[in-house]
Amino acid sequence: MSTLTSQISYSYRKGVVHWEGREVENATRFLNFMRENVKTRVADEDLPFEDEIRGLATTQMETQFVSKLLSSVPSPRGWEIGEAIAECALQNDTDLNVVWPWNTVRDRRTPRASLPGADLVGFNTTTTESILLFGEVKTSSDANTPPRVMYGETGMVWQLESIESRLDIQHTLLKWLYVRCTVTGHLNLYRKAVSRYLDSEGKEYLLVGVLIRDTVPSQLDFDSIGEILATRFFKPTQIELVAWYLPVEIANLSNLLKDSI
Numbered sequence: 001m002s003t004l005t006s007q008i009s010y011s012y013r014k015g016v017v018h019w020e021g022r023e024v025e026n027a028t029r030f031l032n033f034m035r036e037n038v039k040t041r042v043a044d045e046d047l048p049f050e051d052e053i054r055g056l057a058t059t060q061m062e063t064q065f066v067s068k069l070l071s072s073v074p075s076p077r078g079w080e081i082g083e084a085i086a087e088c089a090l091q092n093d094t095d096l097n098v099v100w101p102w103n104t105v106r107d108r109r110t111p112r113a114s115l116p117g118a119d120l121v122g123f124n125t126t127t128t129e130s131i132l133l134f135g136e137v138k139t140s141s142d143a144n145t146p147p148r149v150m151y152g153e154t155g156m157v158w159q160l161e162s163i164e165s166r167l168d169i170q171h172t173l174l175k176w177l178y179v180r181c182t183v184t185g186h187l188n189l190y191r192k193a194v195s196r197y198l199d200s201e202g203k204e205y206l207l208v209g210v211l212i213r214d215t216v217p218s219q220l221d222f223d224s225i226g227e228i229l230a231t232r233f234f235k236p237t238q239i240e241l242v243a244w245y246l247p248v249e250i251a252n253l254s255n256l257l258k259d260s261i
Helices: 025-044 047-056 060-070 078-092 156-165 167-184 187-199 224-231 250-259
Strands: 007-014 017-023 120-125 130-140 205-212 238-245
Touching: 007 224, 017 224, 025 078, 025 156, 025 250, 047 060, 078 120, 078 130, 078 205, 078 238, 078 250, 120 167, 120 187, 120 205, 130 156, 130 167, 130 187, 156 167, 156 205, 167 187, 224 238
Parallel strands: 017 238, 130 205, 205 238
Antiparallel strands: 007 017, 120 130
């Protein structure tokens, strides 16, 4: 698997909030990252399934129908690819040691389904410990800094605060995560993380906000947001905000995946 190589453009910390921007400069390495990491996260190629379905087609008409069936999944949109980039990039980040005990695409049961209350649900781990990780991803080509997707009732600030303030969301995420961990062999991580969460009365976890951009790096994307969140969140909660500035336009991400097939 390829890594998402980048240069840190800015990095700041206030209270429990850390925010930084990373510029992805090498377009060739980014393409390899998309081919080797992101494509399988978005497209979820299941070759044994496809081979089985194709093998059951016994006539030319059935074969033609199977081809239509297997190609019926709509092309992923920019925000879907942005979420996959965020998942893969965070998993590559050795500082965070992120574990995703699930596969985004295989968890979908209907087109355009989303996670219950958060875009990212997993664990932040060390060799001996584990804490819950909840997060939001925003993908934007907006020339404004910060982009409009950061504010309002669907913005990153509001969504991160909702995860923190609403026990019903936390309950749903814990239940959702438990089911996935029971079938992926991650129950030990789950028990460690939830024990810490309960011991802190629902305060010990890592909140992550990821911004996927195709603009010039600017610390203004996060400065005001970081300041706001630093006044509203306290230990043991931790917040990581990271922006990846891509070397290609977000509008071309879908075509980039198609070209890598």
